Amino acid sequence: MSSDKLNHNKGEALYLQIKDVLIKRIQTGAWKPNTLIPTEQDLIKEFDVSRTTIRQAISILVQNGLLEKKQGRGTVVKPQNLIGNLGKLKGFAEEVLERGQTPHSKVLRAEFRDDLYHENDMLKVTEGEPILLVERIRFADEVPIALERTCWPKDIGEILIKYDLNQAMYYEVLEQHQFYLKKANERITAINATINEADALGIRPGEALLEMTRLSLGINDHPIEYTKTKYRSDQYHYNIELER
Known part of the structure; x- marks a missing residue:
């Protein structure tokens, strides 16, 4: 039946x-x-x-x-909010696909920079060594969900820059080149959208955003990704499972 x-x-x-x-x-x-x-x-x-x-x-x-x-x-x-599961190391595209929607991106900027001192420090990169900076708007189907700013060390950046970053799933690309993520540290804060952020995400200035800062480590515990993503709070929330 x-x-x-x-x-x-x-x-x-x-x-x-x-x-x-x-x-x-x-x-x-x-x-x-x-x-x-x-x-x-x-x-x-x-x-x-x-x-x-x-x-x-x-x-x-x-x-x-x-x-x-x-x-x-x-x-x-009704479109459903995306749910990020704390405790699971996933990329945005993986979360969107799990919801049965289609992920894609709009690249705002992709360039090597040697003047990002805080990011160099977080990635433990020698001062003055260029790192890849990529800024994208992330979509689920046709709805803008997040603004993403990601930084990568030069060796990984030189791999990623060869791909179409409007479509590329970073973690999948890295695994194809034998770069594997072991763990990540995340910090989540509440902020308000600036005029430019609101314009990019199709919301009003001052609306609430969830800002997630992630530092991902490889199997040798060396940093390989430093990302700051700002999510629309009306389209995205986190799910936390607690045990006692």
Whole structure:
């Protein structure tokens, strides 16, 4: 029996079974963010249930923030916040892909610099030695989520600069060249968007951002990445699992 078929002999109410099917379609990307879901009549025909049953299922998803009713349009899939999992060393693109969305970037700047003294210090690079600076806007589907400023030592920078940095997944590229991340230290703070930051992210100046500063270490415990990423707080939050 298909997982989308209802079990009329099951003790669980039909509207709850339908609710689970619809959630699965959202989570797997079968129903994309910001798109209309099928009409009530289409769903009634598909599941062979009453209008009341369909409305009960949809109402739950609206209440849970997965769907949104648009006046004059219908019901659309709401874009979901990206969730960063503290304790897992992942890149932005990996997090976006796990949400069933498509990551891409817009490069604002990519250049070697020899005057970034704080970044040189964090990366334990000799003063005056150039490091690669890359600044990008990060997107999930077509929604700007974050501003990213990443610095890399010269040997890694010379590898990355050969790639299309609008599409490149840094950690994947590094592993292809036998550079492996072992761990990272992160610091998260709350800040307010400047005029330029707000313009790049499509928000109002002064809106809240989450600023994440990450120093990543290789298998020899030597720094290989220093990144500062500013996330829209309405599109991104962190999940922390605590045990006692």
